[in-house]
Amino acid sequence: MPPPPPPTSAPQENGQAEQYKPNLRKVPQGDFMRPATRTRMSSHSKKTNGVGVQVEETRICVVMVGLPARGKSLIAQKVVRYLDWLSINAKCFNVGSYRRTATPQPAASFFDFSNTEGERLRKAAAEAAVNDMCQWFRSPGHLIAVLDATNSTKSRRRWIKERCDSEGIETLFVESKCDDEELIMANIKEVKTTSPDYVGQDPEEAAKDFRERIKMYERVYETLDEDEADMTYCKIIDVGSQVIINRIQDYLQSRVVYYLMNLHIKPRSIWISRHGESEYNLSGQIGGDADLSPRGAQYAKLLPGLVSKSAGDRPLTVWTSTLKRTAQTAHNLPYEKLSWKALDELDSGVCDGMTYAQIEAKYPQDFAARDEDKYNYRYLGGESYRDVVIRLEPIIMELERSENILIVTHQAVLRCIYAYFMGVSQEQSPWMEVPLHCLIKLTPHAYKTEEERMSADVPAVSTWREKGSKAEHAQTPGPSARASPMIGAMSK
Numbered sequence: 001m002p003p004p005p006p007p008t009s010a011p012q013e014n015g016q017a018e019q020y021k022p023n024l025r026k027v028p029q030g031d032f033m034r035p036a037t038r039t040r041m042s043s044h045s046k047k048t049n050g051v052g053v054q055v056e057e058t059r060i061c062v063v064m065v066g067l068p069a070r071g072k073s074l075i076a077q078k079v080v081r082y083l084d085w086l087s088i089n090a091k092c093f094n095v096g097s098y099r100r101t102a103t104p105q106p107a108a109s110f111f112d113f114s115n116t117e118g119e120r121l122r123k124a125a126a127e128a129a130v131n132d133m134c135q136w137f138r139s140p141g142h143l144i145a146v147l148d149a150t151n152s153t154k155s156r157r158r159w160i161k162e163r164c165d166s167e168g169i170e171t172l173f174v175e176s177k178c179d180d181e182e183l184i185m186a187n188i189k190e191v192k193t194t195s196p197d198y199v200g201q202d203p204e205e206a207a208k209d210f211r212e213r214i215k216m217y218e219r220v221y222e223t224l225d226e227d228e229a230d231m232t233y234c235k236i237i238d239v240g241s242q243v244i245i246n247r248i249q250d251y252l253q254s255r256v257v258y259y260l261m262n263l264h265i266k267p268r269s270i271w272i273s274r275h276g277e278s279e280y281n282l283s284g285q286i287g288g289d290a291d292l293s294p295r296g297a298q299y300a301k302l303l304p305g306l307v308s309k310s311a312g313d314r315p316l317t318v319w320t321s322t323l324k325r326t327a328q329t330a331h332n333l334p335y336e337k338l339s340w341k342a343l344d345e346l347d348s349g350v351c352d353g354m355t356y357a358q359i360e361a362k363y364p365q366d367f368a369a370r371d372e373d374k375y376n377y378r379y380l381g382g383e384s385y386r387d388v389v390i391r392l393e394p395i396i397m398e399l400e401r402s403e404n405i406l407i408v409t410h411q412a413v414l415r416c417i418y419a420y421f422m423g424v425s426q427e428q429s430p431w432m433e434v435p436l437h438c439l440i441k442l443t444p445h446a447y448k449t450e451e452e453r454m455s456a457d458v459p460a461v462s463t464w465r466e467k468g469s470k471a472e473h474a475q476t477p478g479p480s481a482r483a484s485p486m487i488g489a490m491s492k
């Protein structure tokens, strides 16, 4: 596999982190009215989707291929969540859920290809899913669908390609081919406990039945090969140890393939925590590069115990931002550490160091505009949540390549990372309450990401403000704090 391009924000060894300087540069007002990032437009069908992601006007059906227990559903869900997070409208069509309406919990023999009734019902489910998908593509802006099924024979794949061709939809076949017994077993364990096919069943019986089902598919399974050289495909062998790509045609396809090349389906968890309470949190000031408060330092002392209780002796790497409060919080953690500029807090520009009450008094229009559309509001000389998502993309890519990672970061950044894993909408994510002194464990599964929250017994202020609520920490505005015209803008 070719090495991936380097992240745009290179990690630095802890201790050598570059000094944080709040971004207070003056930018002409007009700059804020443009899209967040401008990208090159070519003469034909390219345009940006508002987060600086250049998308084609083509529509793509990503067709999953592979035996059961090869992580297809996990990959399918992840691709959709990733694209949604980047504001590219995507949807997963899971053929299994269409099949379940007719046969909710079939025995393994249903999947025997010589079982004509089973075969008929399975084909009907695939047709229903493909019909719905074609219908979905007819709406403007619907760009990528993922067809999640085994699609294990060449004839089934040819049928899907012809159907999509007739609708003007491109196809990208993605095969997960894996013979690693340990991984297959982990997936069987996962499926028997989380698949709707086995709800309420004895786990051992479910595992036995599922193994039988896999055998049925193995009898007819055909891997993607030179017979399908006319197709666009990406074949991921043994969880990315080898990737074969064929006939990738355009930007959006290569973007999906690049993401797929970074994915692995090994079981792992990600821990995220905000830094301990800072001196700025205590005074209600935003941004800056303050030290931890005494209670924040207490959290830093307790964090190693909290982490080892949750992660046991699993090897971990800790990622922090380049700001003092995250480095101080991670200081006592006995793991390898990397600090990333891309994990720094949302840049609040000219409002850096102010309290919400001061911002409301000095820039009332901006305060209201941010409440109205917090995801897109960009501070003058600073950032919006949409901007933060763009700069976090290399972090997400690196996270996908990694195994167990603990990220110590900031409120806004944590909301964006959390939204990626949990599929939280752009409307909701900037308003999520993420308390201080709380460790969150996220474990991705095929059908959902499991979340566990562990609070340290150390009180902290709340920095959460509800949409539309009056700003607290009110301080008498000084003479310069009289209301002025709006200074920030929308980054949509």
Ligand SMILES: O=P(O)(O)OC[C@H]1O[C@@](CO)(OP(=O)(O)O)[C@@H](O)[C@@H]1O
Binding pocket: 274, 278, 280, 281, 285, 286, 287, 288, 345, 346, 348, 409, 410, 411, 412, 430, 463, 465
């Ligand atoms: O987008 P909002 O809700 O303002 O939250 C982001 C803010 O959170 C804060 C705390 O209020 O982050 P941090 O966790 O780094 O202290 C501010 O610095 C930052 O501007």
